[in-house]
Amino acid sequence: xxxxxxxxxxxxxxxxxxxxxxxxxxxxxxxxxxxxxxxxxxxxxxxxxxxxxxxxxxxxxxxxxxxxxxxxxxxxxxxxxxxxxxxxxxxxxxxxxxxxxxxxxxxxx
Amino acid sequence: xxxxxxxxxxxxxxxxxxxxxxxxxxxxxxxxxxxxxxxxxxxxxxxxxxxxxxxxxxxxxxxxxxxxxxxxxxxxxxxxxxxxxxxxxxxxxxxxxxxxxxxxxxxxxxxx
Numbered sequence: 369x370x371x372x373x374x375x376x377x378x379x380x381x382x383x384x385x386x387x388x389x390x391x392x393x394x395x396x397x398x399x400x401x402x403x404x405x406x407x408x409x410x411x412x413x414x415x416x417x418x419x420x421x422x423x424x425x426x427x428x429x430x431x432x433x434x435x436x437x438x439x440x441x442x443x444x445x446x447x448x449x450x451x452x453x454x455x456x457x458x459x460x461x462x463x464x465x466x467x468x469x470x471x472x473x474x475x476x477x
Numbered sequence: 478x479x480x481x482x483x484x485x486x487x488x489x490x491x492x493x494x495x496x497x498x499x500x501x502x503x504x505x506x507x508x509x510x511x512x513x514x515x516x517x518x519x520x521x522x523x524x525x526x527x528x529x530x531x532x533x534x535x536x537x538x539x540x541x542x543x544x545x546x547x548x549x550x551x552x553x554x555x556x557x558x559x560x561x562x563x564x565x566x567x568x569x570x571x572x573x574x575x576x577x578x579x580x581x582x583x584x585x586x587x588x589x
Contacts, residue, residue, distance in 0.1 A: 399575075399577070401577050401578075403580075408582070408583075408585075409582050409583070410481075410568050410570075410580030410581050410582045410583050411520075411568075411578075411580050412580070413577050413578075413579070416577050456520070458578075460577075463508070463525070463532070463533075465522070465578065467519055467520040468519075469519045470519065
């Protein structure tokens with residue numbers, strides 16, 4: 369179920385700007401995941417983080433697994449129009465996976 | 478995505494009718510999950526299977542919902558009778574061992 373606090377709920381930015389979003393939880397997770405969902409499609413995995421403190425990049429995306437294991441952030445640098453969509457964080461502990469409510473990103477050309 | 482094929486993509490039905498959603502996952506997975514997505518509640522886990530055996534169905538809203546996995550390459554989620562509040566997008570997702578979830582493209586259900 370939805371027990372992660374994800375913020376912001378929505379963002380309206382200009383093309384070329386950087387974006388930052390984060391998730392926090394009262395529970396510890398051993399995996400943090402970031403997904404992107406385009407309209408009419410399922411969530412697609414962007415980045416997976418497996419160790420506290422881990423910082424991982426995937427192109428213009430960078431995500432970190434918080435040291436406390438209770439938070440994670442995702443940064444997108446130099447946004448482009450195709451970055452539009454809903455970004456979800458997910459925390460996983462064994463078979464228990466929780467999702468954030470999502471951050472809806474709008475990029476104005 | 479070819480890894481998890483869901484059908485139908487869209488379903489419109491009248492209240493009281495039976496609805497069956499289908500999922501065909503790629504081979505090699507250990508786990509299969511059914512999620513429901515709504516604006517109000519986001520992504521909610523309904524049930525998951527491990528090696529075709531239901532493990533946790535505590536997320537199934539009520540007895541009107543049932544799910545089966547007769548073999549490793551097929552699963553169904555059935556709602557009978559359907560109600561307007563069941564309108565949502567239903568996702569099937571798989572996992573191989575401890576890998577992240579891989580979602581299908583969902584079935585958008587509208588119950589009028």
